[in-house]
Amino acid sequence: MRRSPSSVSGALAGAALVLALAPPALADGGDGGFTVKDPRIKESSGLAASRIHPGVYWTHNDSDDGPYLYAVDSRTGRTVARVTMSGVGAPRDVEAISLGPDGDLYVGDIGDNLGGTWDHVWIYKLPEPKVLKDQTVRATQYVVKYADGPRNAEALMVHPKTGRVYIIDKDEDGGHLYEGPAELSATATNVFKPVAAVDLWVTDGAFSPDGRQLAVRGYFGGIAYTWNGGRIKRLERLNVPLQGQGESITYTPDGSKLMYGSEGADSPVEPEDAPGASGSGSDSSSKGAGSAAGGGDGDGGMSGPAKVGAVAVAALFAVVLGFRRLRRRR
Numbered sequence: 578m579r580r581s582p583s584s585v586s587g588a589l590a591g592a593a594l595v596l597a598l599a600p601p602a603l604a605d606g607g608d609g610g611f612t613v614k615d616p617r618i619k620e621s622s623g624l625a626a627s628r629i630h631p632g633v634y635w636t637h638n639d640s641d642d643g644p645y646l647y648a649v650d651s652r653t654g655r656t657v658a659r660v661t662m663s664g665v666g667a668p669r670d671v672e673a674i675s676l677g678p679d680g681d682l683y684v685g686d687i688g689d690n691l692g693g694t695w696d697h698v699w700i701y702k703l704p705e706p707k708v709l710k711d712q713t714v715r716a717t718q719y720v721v722k723y724a725d726g727p728r729n730a731e732a733l734m735v736h737p738k739t740g741r742v743y744i745i746d747k748d749e750d751g752g753h754l755y756e757g758p759a760e761l762s763a764t765a766t767n768v769f770k771p772v773a774a775v776d777l778w779v780t781d782g783a784f785s786p787d788g789r790q791l792a793v794r795g796y797f798g799g800i801a802y803t804w805n806g807g808r809i810k811r812l813e814r815l816n817v818p819l820q821g822q823g824e825s826i827t828y829t830p831d832g833s834k835l836m837y838g839s840e841g842a843d844s845p846v847e848p849e850d851a852p853g854a855s856g857s858g859s860d861s862s863s864k865g866a867g868s869a870a871g872g873g874d875g876d877g878g879m880s881g882p883a884k885v886g887a888v889a890v891a892a893l894f895a896v897v898l899g900f901r902r903l904r905r906r907r
Contacts (some may be wrong), residue, residue, distance in 0.1 A: 623838075660711075670684075672732075677735040696727055700767075701718055720765075732785060745782050801815055
């Protein structure tokens, strides 16, 4: 149903009021949190911690930008390199980025704002640059299809030990973990098969550096799973910060923190202790609990006023996001 401009304006105003009442973003401080200060990065949709450049995080815009990746210095929030991917054509809806054990960056052009109407999506792979400067790097492009038909997805993860690529589709009722072939083929279609249910409306996911855990986030909640070779088992809820449009998650290189990113100009990247980390605020007695905006008991680590506020924001956000996506595709 098409909404009138006045109703959309009202939703935007309501969302702005809620966000104004939210706690302020953390000050810059590397793994203690930072703000992305590049005005070109307005729709940061993926996040990956560099392994060869301490304190650097890779990100990219959602769409309508081009084949660009940005290396952001977490100590200042400023971009220290923009990489242009060559050999990939025009990206449609880039939603995720991950580092593989081979030292390559994997970029997921896996979004589908039309609700699963594209019969294939793409993954791009390129070596992480050893020198941080503006440059063009040739990428390998892989064609991806799902065994059970087209779908929208925003989470792509590369296992840090096996190098196998996984995708989680984005479904309000809970998604599925899809497993790619043992090795991606640049000459044939890569079919991803569903292997496990994920009880969340997923916007991103990340493996722990040791490969033993999988963390997934949504707009207002998150879940940590033990990996078990892909036979995932719910471990605990994640303490996901309330953000304007929570889109990304990655572990710090040492695995002690989870870094949560958001879309928008001057977007914050906020840290929380990773499951099992010393001093973690996770409620281990709540193992098996669900997450907001997707399955389970719906709180995603929130309770009381925070939970009520999150539900209110979710309702407003659904209207705003739907309107923005519709305008983008006109």
